Structure formats: C-alpha cells, structure tokens
Amino acid sequence: MTSVQTLPITSEYDIITARQAARELARQIGFNTVDQVRIATAVSELTRNVVLYAGSGKVDIEAVAEEERQGIVITVSDRGPGIADIELALRDGYSTSNGLGAGLSGAKRLMDTFDIESRAGRGTTIRIGKWKHWK
Amino acid sequence: MNNRVPILKVDNFWLVTIEETLHDQSVIEFKEDLLHNITRDAGAGLVIDISALEVVDSFVTRVLMEISRLAGLLGLPFVLTGINPAVAITLTEMGLDLQGMATALNLQKGLDMLKGRARGEPK
Ligand SMILES: Nc1ncnc2c1ncn2[C@@H]1O[C@H](COP(=O)(O)OP(=O)(O)OP(=O)(O)O)[C@@H](O)[C@H]1O
Ligand SMILES: [Mg+2]
Numbered sequence: 171m172t173s174v175q176t177l178p179i180t181s182e183y184d185i186i187t188a189r190q191a192a193r194e195l196a197r198q199i200g201f202n203t204v205d206q207v208r209i210a211t212a213v214s215e216l217t218r219n220v221v222l223y224a225g226s227g228k229v230d231i232e233a234v235a236e237e238e239r240q241g242i243v244i245t246v247s248d249r250g251p252g253i254a255d256i257e258l259a260l261r262d263g264y265s266t267s268n269g270l271g272a273g274l275s276g277a278k279r280l281m282d283t284f285d286i287e288s289r290a291g292r293g294t295t296i297r298i299g300k301w302k303h304w305k
Numbered sequence: 306m307n308n309r310v311p312i313l314k315v316d317n318f319w320l321v322t323i324e325e326t327l328h329d330q331s332v333i334e335f336k337e338d339l340l341h342n343i344t345r346d347a348g349a350g351l352v353i354d355i356s357a358l359e360v361v362d363s364f365v366t367r368v369l370m371e372i373s374r375l376a377g378l379l380g381l382p383f384v385l386t387g388i389n390p391a392v393a394i395t396l397t398e399m400g401l402d403l404q405g406m407a408t409a410l411n412l413q414k415g416l417d418m419l420k421g422r423a424r425g426e427p428k
Contacts, residue, residue, distance in 0.1 A: 182329040189360055207360065207391035208398070214362040218329070262400055270370075272363040276399030 174232045179220045179248075188229045189213040196242055199233050201302055208280040209242060209300055215273035216246040216296055222267060224250020224293065234299070241282075241301040249293035256286055310335040312342055318419060319343060319351040319381075322412060323358060336368050340375055347381045350419035354412045356387025366401045373406050382422055384408065384415035 175195070177188050193210040201209065213229065220227040227248030234241050253259045260278065265271035274296075278284040283299040309331050313320045321339065343351060353372070355361065361369075369385065376383040384407045396403070409415040 186326055186328055193359070204391040204394050207389075207395050210360050211362050211395050211399070214360050214364075218362070218364060270363045270367050270401065272366070272399055272401055276363060276401070279398050279400070280395065 174230050176228055176230050178226070178228050179217050179246075180226045182218070182221055185214055185217045185221060188217045188231075192229075192231050192242070192244055195231055195233060196300075199240055199242055199302060201242070201300070205300065205302075209244070212277035212280045212298055213244055213246070215277045216244075216298070219273055220246060220248045220250070220294075224248035227293075239301050239303070241299055243297060243299040245295065245297045247293065247295040252290040252292050252294055253286075253288040254290045256288060260286075310338075312339055314342075314346075314348060317349045318416060319348050320354075320412065320416070321352065322354045325357060326359065329364060332365060332368055336372060339372060343376065343379060343381055347379050349423050350382040350384070350416075351376055352384050352386055352409075352412055352415040352419065354387040354415070355385065355392075356389060356411065358389075358392065361388075361392045361396060363399070363401060366396065366403070369406070370404060373404070382407070382419050384418055386410065386412050386415040 175191060177191060178184060179188060189210040192213040193206045196206045196209045217229055227246065230245040232243045234243050258264055260274050262275045263271040277298060281298040281300050285297045288294040310321060310323055319342065327335065373383055385403065386409045388408060407418065409418050
C-alpha cells in the first residue's frame with residue numbers, strides 16, 4: 171500500500187469528499203471507528219481552512235507502513251496567504267474569521283503527528299499522521 | 306432558501322432530524338431556517354437529532370452553539386440527541402465541549418425530557 175490519492179480542494183463540497191476518502195482509507199488500513207472519526211474530523215478542519223483562507227488547494231492521502239506498524243499520512247496544501255504566526259494560529263480559540271479557533275489545535279490533538287510549514291504570501295502545507303494502535 | 310433539513314412542529318415541539326451529511330452552505334441554510342421559525346413562534350421546546358452525522362467538526366459545533374444560545378435567549382428548552390460515541394470522544398479531545406447543552410440518547414428520549422420539563426417534573 172504505497173499509492174497516494176490526490177484530491178483537489180476547490181469548494182466546500184470537496185471537504186466532504188476528502189474526509190470521506192480519508193475515513194475510507196483509514197478503515198481499510200484497520201483503524202477502529204473512533205480513530206476513523208478522529209482522522210476524518212482532522213481532515214475536515216484542515217480542508218475547510220483551505221477553502222476559507224486560501225480558496226483552493228489539494229489533499230494527498232496515503233497509507234504508510236514502517237517496520238511493524240501501519241498508518242495514514244495526509245498532506246493538505248495550498249498556495250494561499252500563508253500563516254504569519256503559526257504559534258498564534260495553533261492557539262485554542264484564535265481565529266481571524268469568528269470561528270471557534272479549534273481547527274488547527276484540534277487536528278493536532280486528534281493525530282499522532284502534525285507538521286506545518288507556512289510562509290506569508292506563499293502558502294501552507296500541513297502534514298498529519300496517525301499510527302494504528304497508538305494512544 | 307433550499308434547506309434540505311426538515312423542520313417539524315409536533316405537539317408544539319420543534320423536531321429536527323439531520324438525516325445526511327451536509328455541506329457548509331446547507332448547514333447555514335438549515336440554521337437560518339430554524340432560527341427564523343423559532344423566533345416567530347417559539348413553541349415548548351426544540352430537539353435536534355444528529356445521529357446521522359459521522360463527523361462533527363468545529364464549524365458544525367459553532368452552529369449548534371449558536372442555535373443553543375438563541376434558544377436560551379428565547380427561553381426555549383433545547384435538547385441535542387443522538388451524538389455518536391466516536392463523535393463525542395473526538396469533540397472532547399478537540400477541546401470542544403457542547404457548553405452545557407442538554408443531551409439525550411435519541412429523539413424520543415429528548416422529547417420525553419422536554420415534555421417532563423413542560424409538566425414541571427424534575428429532570
Ligand atoms: N490554510 C491556511 N491559510 C492561511 N491561514 C490559515 C490557514 N489555516 C488556518 N489559518 C489561520 O489560522 C487561524 C486558526 O485556524 P483554526 O482552524 O484553528 O481556526 P478557525 O478556522 O479560525 O476556526 P474553526 O476552525 O474553529 O472554525 C485561522 O483563523 C486563520 O487565520
Ligand atoms: Mg478552521
């Protein structure tokens with residue numbers, strides 16, 4: 171299982187498509203229901219941010235295997251305005267759109283790994299991952 | 306408006322069952338439609354069942370909070386029903402508690418709860 175599924179994010183409809191695809195792959199990998207929902211919810215948060223703040227982008231969904239363990243890695247990227255202060259954006263309750271400010275911090279807590287790369291004016295790439303039988 | 310969520314009034318109670326995954330615009334339309342209805346004619350209570358929702362993210366949570374807040378201002382008792390356990394765990398981990406919203410297992414239990422309250426029974 172090394173194939174990567176790439177989906178475009180151009181509208182709010184793609185949020186649903188992306189999170190359902192992630193959930194389905196998570197199910198195939200053998201994640202339990204709660205993990206499937208954690209993963210789908212994190213994807214929902216990150217892809218909605220793309221629609222909201224960057225307008226469009228893409229998501230790569232990938233099954234990964236390493237020694238004895240299996241997992242899922244999802245990369246959400248856009249060429250939008252970028253995030254000037256990542257630490258601030260990750261703070262619970264911080265929002266520039268009157269949201270709850272729970273998307274980035276929530277996605278981070280739901281996953282095992284969370285890496286963010288963003289440059290003002292260049293865009294944002296967030297990679298999240300989860301291993302099976304962790305937590 | 307093209308709201309896809311049926312909003313029913315039965316015995317003076319507003320009953321809503323969200324039956325399918327909704328994209329953001331439908332969620333907003335549903336909210337506006339519901340708020341329009343309950344501000345015109347509050348009724349005795351509101352039950353919203355979300356058992357069909359596989360994912361409840363921060364956006365949907367915020368909309369539910371807004372509905373809850375307005376129901377509170379109108380003095381309209383509100384019960385949220387059918388939160389699936391995986392969704393509840395996920396929300397908790399994200400740090401999203403449903404801020405004191407009354408919850409029940411299913412629509413019927415939610416309605417029973419409101420009817421009991423309307424009769425002045427203890428919770
Ligand atoms: N892809 C992105 N491009 C540019 N800015 C972003 C991006 N993602 C997040 N941000 C910024 O980070 C802030 C925090 O994001 P987060 O998802 O945590 O909260 P929110 O989207 O404001 O509210 P919520 O997700 O709770 O509805 C956003 O308000 C926005 O300013
Ligand atoms: Mg967000």
